[in-house]
Amino acid sequence: MITKDTPLKDIISQNRLLQSVVERFNFKLPSWNVSVQQACLLNGENPDFVIGILKAFDENTDFPTQELMSFSLTSILNYLKKTHEYYLSKKLPEIELSIENLIRDYAPGSPSLVHSGSLFLTYKEDLIKHIWEEELELFPYIEYLQTTKLQGFKFDVHSKLSKYSISTFIHSHDDHEKGLESIKEIILAAANQREPVMAYRIFLIQLEIFSKDLQKHSMVEDEILIPMALKLEKELNNILRN
Known part of the structure; x- marks a missing residue:
């Protein structure tokens, strides 16, 4: 414990x-x-x-x-921003470097590795796009809701709440763990075609850890951030209507 x-x-x-x-x-x-x-x-x-x-x-x-719901939205947002920075500056570059090394050393005898490398680059681009959508749209919107509650309503509040909503994010929220799983399956198939060298094992461990990390990250967003933000948004919309 x-x-x-x-x-x-x-x-x-x-x-x-x-x-x-x-x-x-x-x-x-x-x-x-x-x-x-x-x-x-x-x-x-x-x-x-x-x-x-x-x-x-x-x-x-x-x-x-329940334990995480007891903390402030600010704490949750700050943590999620730390996670995004960690993914962008450390985890994704590490995984990309590993797959580049695999392709360089083993691609001639394993064409599926080149395919998996291409898939990962597409996956990485999609994940980065999703991260920046949260950083530039969702998170500032939630911070605006917080500021409005603390400091009072401003002239643009009705416009802000009508142009964007938490439900907008929910409908566009992708399942990025599944995309990573498909890449991992291709790597496993390639590894089974030859001796399971250490480079394969290290790369598979990286993918496994990152897949689990993304799953937990999504749970923090879906089970903590979104319900808290929805509650705040509903509260402000109710005030506007009354």
Whole structure:
């Protein structure tokens, strides 16, 4: 069980998925021997929130919906922005480099690798587009709702709420884990055609971890962010109508 007293080194040694969660907080630390509590105090993070996120990614723990719902929309949004930055600056480039190395070293005897590389590039472009849609449309809209509630209604509020809505996002929300699974199946088929060299195994592990990470990321959005934002949006629309 992860608590505020658990050393970070123990968390990241449990599994690679939890390591990826710790990495996105980008803690600046004297060592990994410090506890979650100490790491958060040193880096201005809320230890209770970090524990909640770690629980969400822990495969041995039920998804902590109610616990995460107790935090502010601002905390959820800031975390999701950290995750997007982590995907864009670290995870996607790492996976792309791995598949480039595979294609360079093994493509002559495995044409399906070239196909999988092309699929991954298309997948990456779609995922990046989705991330920027959230960063440039959904997140600013939610932040606008928050500001309106805190500071009062402005002249443009009716226009803002009529041009965009949370339901707009829900209808366009893609299932990116499935796209990654199809790429992984092609890589597996290619690997079965020859000796399962270490490069294949490393790449498959990367895809597996990222697929699970995306699944948990989607759960934070779908089960925490969206219900909280819908509630706020409904509250403001009700005020407008009355």
